[in-house]
Amino acid sequence: MTSDVTTAFPARSWLGIALVFGAAVAWSYGGAIQRFIDVEDGWTIVFWRCLFAGLFLMGFMLLRDGVRGTAWLFGAMGWPGAVIAAGFALVSTCFVLAVSMTPVANVVLFMASIPLFAALLARIVLGEAITSLTWGAIGAVIAGVAVMVSASIGEGGSILGLALAATIAIVFAGMTVLTRRHPGIRMTPAASLGSFMASIFAATQAGGFVVGGQDMALLFAFGALNLGLGMALYVTGARMIPSALAALLGTMEMILAPIWMVLLHAEVPSNRTLLGGGIVMAALFTYLISHFIAERRSRFGAAA
Secondary structure, three states: OHHHHHHHOOHHHHHHHHHHHHHHHHHHOHHHHHHHOOOOOHHHHHHHHHHHHHHHHHHHHHHHHHHHHHHHHHHOOHHHHHHHHHHHHHHHHHHHHHHOOOOHHHHHHHHOOHHHHHHHHHHHHOOOOOOHHHHHHHHHHHHHHHHHHHHHHHOOOOHHHHHHHHHHHHHHHHHHHHHHHOOOOOHHHHHHHHHHHHHHHHHHHOOOOOOOHHHHHHHHHHHHHHHHHHHHHHHHHHHHOOHHHHHHHHOHHHHHHHHHHHHHHOOOOOHHHHHHHHHHHHHHHHHHHHHHHHHHHHHHHHHO
8 A cells, every 4th residue: 555655646746745735824824914914004014915925935036046047037937927927916916905805714715716717717718628527616616606795795795805806716717827828937936026016016005114013023924924935835846746636735725714714813704605615615626636536547547
């Protein structure tokens, strides 16, 4: 049994699994950190968070690739990388603003639908076929999101907050399709540039930049240890494992984020939010597991 497991997942793959899982954990506590920050101006939060994230990712590339390698990565991005950077800036901004308006569970459960929105966009843009299982999963996600939206509206939730959460899912799905069309895009320089872009734009909207020492420490953790570290772990680990497995491990972010909110802030999702989120997660797991099995069969078939 041990030899079978070792053959299926060599040491490099286990390291990749650990890194991607670590990325999901790092991303999952973003909403919980934001709830501890006392800064009322959301644009000030975006400014500091994205500035710290951009600096962290820049430092990561300098350590990994050196000055010349880092300069080459930025120069080789091309227009697809610039579009990904702009998308990253948008979703980073929308996340902070959405969490300030609506429960964290709503935001992350909307984000759980990204792979299925990506499959739908890939059908429209790239002409990729969609299986009956994927169509069923897309329909289930739409139903689950409808239940979550009805719950939030019934509780007096923010329509704008829900719209921002939906924007994150749609834009990220578009970024996914673009990276599929241009697989040479390197995410680390794009994420770093996108972070700086979001920080610069937020600087034009923020009412001020002065924050207390405790809030500054939280903003550093929010940017560097949540957004930046999560991205660094993911881009490193995702190269070592099948893409479907990386996506499957990434769903831990959606599972853990509401748990942190319950434990640290007593922010308990409503029954309808849990029901809708459960439908979305069930559809997502079914979709990703089927892709993982198909990818494994393809890899083993090629090896044979």
